[in-house]
Amino acid sequence: MRRILPILTLLVVSNACDRDRYPQGIFPENPINLSDVNSPFDDINSDIPFVGHSVYLVxxxxxxxxxxxxxxxxxxxVDFTWDKTDGILSVSRSNTLFDDTYTSFLNLVRRTESTAHEKGPYTFLENQKNSILIFSREINGKYSLFTEQEVAIPNAKVTNQHQxxxxxxxxxxxxxxxRNFKKGAEQSTQxxxxxxxxxxDRDGSFDIYEVDIPSGDxxxxxxxxxxxxxxxxxGINTASxxxxxxxxxxxLVFSSDRPGGFGGYDLYYSIKTETGWAEPVNMGPRVNSEYDEYRPIVSEHANFTNRLMIFSSNRPGGLGGFDLYFVGIPKP
Known part of the structure; x- marks a missing residue:
């Protein structure tokens, strides 16, 4: 698969006498509906494989x-286009008619389709020739982790189940x-x-777990x-x-229905420190609503002063069911 530079290009719309009045892009402080992506049905659980001229949203x-x-x-x-003259961010579906990278990754995503539910995608570039898509599939009423790998033979499946x-x-x-891993970067720098x-939900309610990857694996x-x-x-888990x-x-960003939130499920964040995990912080009413906010993801883009967060919510004003939203969150 052809790789592209890990930058979100700022498209310049300016005149000679007034260019670069707003040289740095800014993602919005309040959530915006990804209306060019959403549908009247449920659109949830996103991931960005890597950041380039276009954001590929799975x-x-x-x-x-x-x-x-x-x-x-x-x-x-999806294209996020920053106008350097007027300081306006626009979002639209990207034209990928002749984009080999998009076509290759689309084939990878399509190979995951089954008659069961597939949720929670996560992509990882293991090397320049192998992208891995991890997701959960419902089998006999329970979700298990599966992987689909990029392969040279079109439409061939290399799907594995993992417990x-x-x-x-x-x-x-x-x-x-x-410590040095950064999701979405080029394989040489990630x-x-x-x-x-x-x-x-091993213990009844959903909790967050971690496991070490052996250094040689x-x-x-x-x-x-x-x-x-x-x-x-x-240690940041609760009884909820x-x-x-x-x-x-x-x-770490996550969703929780713990007490003290603004609705059903709210979005929270915690920072990994040398001594463990910081106390989770609710992202507040600017991001959360009286309804449910699900599966946040975060990415960082060159020439933007803040980070991009995408999540799903069933708040009023959407196209129907759960919709995907985007919002800016501060860099450290």
Whole structure:
């Protein structure tokens, strides 16, 4: 698959006498509906494989299965365009007619489709020739982790099922992290994942767990190793549901229905420190609503002063069901 530089290009719309009045892009302080992507059905659980001229957004939707309402993964290219003259951000579907990178990744996503539910996608570039898509698929009423790998033969499937803990609990929303690992960067600069974080209802309600990746293993070697794994429950969990985690650097974002929120499920964040995890902080009424906010993801883009966060919500004013929203959050 041809790779593209890990930058979000700022498209210049300016005249000679007034150019670069707003040289740095800013993602909005309040959530905006991704209306060019959403549908009257449920659009949830997104991920960004890597950041380039266009943002390739992988997410789960039941729009194609209006009779059965099965959730499958889909891929939409999105352009975030910053006007340096007027300081205005515009968002639109990208034209990918002749984009080999998009076509290759679209084939990878399409190979995950089944008659079951697929949710919680997470992408990882293991090397220049192998992109890995991790997701959860419902089998016999329980979600297990699966992987689909990029292969040279079109439409060939290399799908593997992975059980981290046991067969009686749901295992969902995987995410890698490590001291030098940065999701979405080029393979040469992204660093090596050291841990896998995910959520499971092993003890009744959903909690967030982590497990070490052996230093000599690649992520795929770790996932396919059937030996028992030393799994730890994070100390930030509560008696409520702490769910849908995502790591970006040392930032953990997740969804929880713990007491003290603004609605059903709210978005929270915690920072990984040398001594453990900082006390989770509610993202507040600017981001959260009286309804449910699900599965946040975070990415960082060159020439923008803040980070991009995308999440799903069933708040009023959307196109229907759960919609995807985007908002800016501060850099450290």
């Amino acid at each position: 997410f789960s939707t039941n729009r194609a299965n209006s009779q059965t309402m099965d959730f499958n993964l889909t891929l939409f290219p 981290i803990m046991d067969e009686v609990s749901n295992e969902m929303y995987p995410s890698f992290y490590g 660093g090596k994942p050291e841990k896998l974080i995910f959520s499971s 690649t992520p795929m070697q770790f996932l396919t190793d059937e030996r028992p794994k030393a799994i730890r429950k994070l 549901n702490d769910h849908m985690p995502f790591m970006f650097g040392d930032l």
